[in-house]
Amino acid sequence: MSKGRILKVKESAIAVITQNETDFISLTDMTSSFNESSGLIGKWITNKNTLEYLGAWEKINNSSFNYPEFGVIGQEAGVNRFIMSVGQWIQRTKAIGLVVKAGRYGGTYAHKDIAFHFAMWLSPEFQIYLINEFQRLKEDENNRLKLGWDLQRTLSKVNYHIHTDAIKENLIPLEITRQQANIVYANEADLLNVAIFGITAKEWKDTNPDKKGNIRDYATLEQLVVLSNMESINALLIRQSLTQSERLKQLNKVAITQMKSLLESKALKKLK
Structure with a gap:
């Protein structure tokens, strides 16, 4: 994993790390500009539309994705007692689009495609700022x-x-x-x-x-x-x-x- 780089998006400093030559953006940092930020990632990943998007992304990009288990999750989603965390999603489906890191740059990270999806869920305006700043960083x-x-x-x-x-x-x-x-x-x-x-x-x-x-x-x-x-x-x-x-x-x-x-x-x- 490479040393983190920082995106400045409005009031937030958002870390970007590289793992296996792929950029991952911190979802944890992205929530810092929003009230009650601690539960936003959990709410996002239990959303049925979010899970459908994550499943589609993994199907395209991850040959080891556990598609049968994803089907089980799809049936469970939407029920009041349904609970899902990022760690559970990764463990159950062998997903690669989300990672959880400890240490200095610890937190929940996502492939840029998924990070942009999360940003849109948070706020369309925030997503636009994030994409522009990420493009500037890559340039x-x-x-x-x-x-x-x-x-x-x-x-x-x-x-x-x-x-x-x-x-x-x-x-x-x-x-x-x-x-x-x-x-x-x-x-x-x-x-x-x-x-x-x-x-x-x-x-x-x-x-x-x-x-x-x-x-x-x-x-x-x-x-x-x-x-x-x-x-x-x-x-x-x-x-x-x-x-x-x-x-x-x-x-x-x-x-x-x-x-x-x-x-x-x-x-x-x-x-x-």
Whole structure:
């Protein structure tokens, strides 16, 4: 679970957490702007229309949803003695759209679809504010990710010149045509492509004929970081007169090691 982010909706500070790469919004925090907030979630989840919505959402999104038990709940709902809590709903139906958390960011959380449904139940006006604020949060996060991607792409281009200088000084003979030199540059660029992507530029293009640009334009932030590092490392290996096959083996090991580290990096996860 990622560290909580906060939505500012009217007078309420509403926590958003990420679990299994999915955003969940705090229903508990959402009720703070309303009188008698402590019982609102319980009233909402015992509502027959709410249960029908939750059942429909789980049926679409949850392959493990206990649909027979949901049928039993549907028959019970509406009777005066019917009681349902979020915990009971999760336990009885194996639902995934609602979660109950303890600790600093404790409370009842819901997938954004369900959270928006709850917000509408609370107040149509509140729902509109919530959706707008959530969209703003996601746009900010996407902009930060794009900034990091663009920055790393720029760094990769700077290191590209270091890489090409090493190729020019060590791998290209003095008497050679421009076309022949371009072949050498392309071969070295593909050496890095194979080391990190496992595929050459031409192979990628052949398998993605509908995509514009090249393989590096579709790289992840982690791959761009590693690519930038490998251009510097390959430049050093070239100056050490290692053969291309020897360099490929070393660069591939570097790529694997660095990708593992970056994918587990808390700093990079925060940027995302």
